[in-house]
Amino acid sequence: MxxxxxxxxxxxxxxxxxxxxxxxxxxxxxxxxxxxxxxxxxxxxxxxxxxxxxxxxxxxxxxxxxxxxxxxxxxxxxxxxxxxxxxxxxxxxxxxxxxxxxxxxxxxxxxxxxxxxxxxxxxxxxxxxxxxxxxxxxxxxxxxxxxxxxxxxxxxxxxxxxxxxxxxxxxxxxxxxxxxxxxxxxxxxxxxxxxxxxxxxxxxxxxxxxxxxxxxxxxxxxxxxxxxxxxxxxxxxxxxALGAPGDALATEPEGDARGWTRVAAVDDVPPGAATTAYAGGEQVAVFNASGRLYAIEAHCPHGNAPLAEGSVDGTVLTCPWHGSRFDLACGAEIVRGPAARPPRTYAVRVVNGAIEVSLAQAPARAIP
Ligand code: FES
Incomplete structure (x- = not known):
């Protein structure tokens, strides 16, 4: 609906x-x-x-x-x-x-x-x-x-x-x-x-x-x-945190334990294409811009537009709703508002023909 x-x-x-x-x-x-x-x-x-x-x-x-x-x-x-x-x-x-x-x-x-x-x-x-x-x-x-x-x-x-x-x-x-x-x-x-x-x-x-x-x-x-x-x-x-006798006391978990998640086949995201998938419990958008893969949060920080439906010129993504522009090659930094913050960026890699995304790793880029 x-x-x-x-x-x-x-x-x-x-x-x-x-x-x-x-x-x-x-x-x-x-x-x-x-x-x-x-x-x-x-x-x-x-x-x-x-x-x-x-x-x-x-x-x-x-x-x-x-x-x-x-x-x-x-x-x-x-x-x-x-x-x-x-x-x-x-x-x-x-x-x-x-x-x-x-x-x-x-x-x-x-x-x-x-x-x-x-x-x-x-x-x-x-x-x-x-x-x-x-x-x-x-x-x-x-x-x-x-x-x-x-x-x-x-x-x-x-x-x-x-x-x-x-x-x-x-x-x-x-x-x-x-x-x-x-x-x-x-x-x-x-x-x-x-x-x-x-x-x-x-x-x-x-x-x-x-x-x-x-x-x-x-x-x-x-x-x-x-x-x-x-x-x-x-x-x-x-x-x-549930605890038990003899267990080490639960402490603040260090970092994010989530690893790599397969989100798509490389062939499904050819140059110029984008897709949306779940990874590590988040929705992510994956772009193939100028032959490089980028993964960012799936929705625009301004008004929740689905970013995979935006247009990409070079490595600059334009939000489909109100035109915010983000440079995928520079940590999705804002090129033009009205968005007040850039989308979160995630690490992406290619393994055996599959695109994988990790929320736990530092953002990186891979060439398919
Ligand atoms: S929803 Fe993206 S700029 Fe408004």
Missing amino acids: SGAADNGAPPATRQYVQFVFYKVDPAWRRLPAEAREAAKREVEEAVAAGSERMQVRPYSLVGIRGDADFMLWQISDGLEAFQEAATRLLSTGLGPYLSTPYSYLAMTRKSVYVDKTEREPYGPSGGPSRRLRLTPGTAKYLFVYPFVKTRPWYVLPAEERQRMMDVHIRVGRKYPTVKLNTTYSFGLDDQEFVVAFETDEPGDFLDLVMELREAESSLYTLRDTPTFTCVATTVRGMLD
């Missing part, structure tokens, strides 16, 4: 979004260390396999909440990817010890409210009309909760609701360190929305929520709990 895009831009595809919280049975910690290690490897492989079809972000809640140990934030183009990922995870050695106390399903959708302050697409209320594709950032913390409004809210005149949302948006703009991802669950799950705030500053999020309580729109909130404070980590970090 598609939605119309801004400014005459082509429609973008909506995404499915899932926040799955897992609880681990204490019996897991009584397993022999070798059995736990083997199971952890299986989980890493299971998540890596799922990452070829969707974006996956692992988070730990150990020591923060009593009823959930870890959470996977998954973003895909099809519901089946979630089912396959769950089956794979439950089939690992950790599977018999897992329960799922909470799971929230949602989709992306254009907001019905207008952000009159819209300046750029990132921020607590930025770019509501551009939210058909989620672009998770790299913040250390994620705050997630299901959200339900009262039925009287929906029978208020549209102008009245917009007036209240204007205040809401204005408050959000005061906290640029907090990025909001709103997704919609109407009919798909028990809640109406799932909101996920990304930030490195939990204090800013707390202040934002307190200030929003004073906004008139808060009178129409029926439910906004439970609230989950999640700490970003790697899959290995998430598993090590």
Whole structure:
């Protein structure tokens, strides 16, 4: 299903979004260390396999909440990817010890409210009309909760609701360190929305929520709990944080453990062509520009346009929606706005006729 895009831009595809919280049975910690290690490897492989079809972000809640140990934030183009990922995870050695106390399903959708302050697409209320594709950032913390409004809210005149949302948006703009991802669950799950705030500053999020309580729109909130404070980590970090007698204490994982992922055959991306694929739980766009391969994040930092649909002149990529230009040969640096930052760049190589991308390696280029 598609939605119309801004400014005459082509429609973008909506995404499915899932926040799955897992609880681990204490019996897991009584397993022999070798059995736990083997199971952890299986989980890493299971998540890596799922990452070829969707974006996956692992988070730990150990020591923060009593009823959930870890959470996977998954973003895909099809519901089946979630089912396959769950089956794979439950089939690992950790599977018999897992329960799922909470799971929230949602989709992306254009907001019905207008952000009159819209300046750029990132921020607590930025770019509501551009939210058909989620672009998770790299913040250390994620705050997630299901959200339900009262039925009287929906029978208020549209102008009245917009007036209240204007205040809401204005408050959000005061906290640029907090990025909001709103997704919609109407009919798909028990809640109406799932909101996920990304930030490195939990204090800013707390202040934002307190200030929003004073906004008139808060009178129409029926439910906004439970609230989950999640700490970003790697899959290995998430598993090590579960702890066990005799295990080394889980520490901050060093770097990114994700390796190389095959994204396409070299023959499928001839000079002048581009493609989009999943690698390491991210969506990436791969370009063959002037005989060299480049891998960057799949969506434009300005408004989420699918960059693989842009045009390339030499090594300069032009975004298909509003014309931002990025030089692929120079770390995708900005040649022309309105984008305020360049797309993230990834390492790419060719092995046995296959193009591989790694999010863990320093960006590099390869000649097919
Ligand atoms: S989406 Fe606006 S410049 Fe790319």
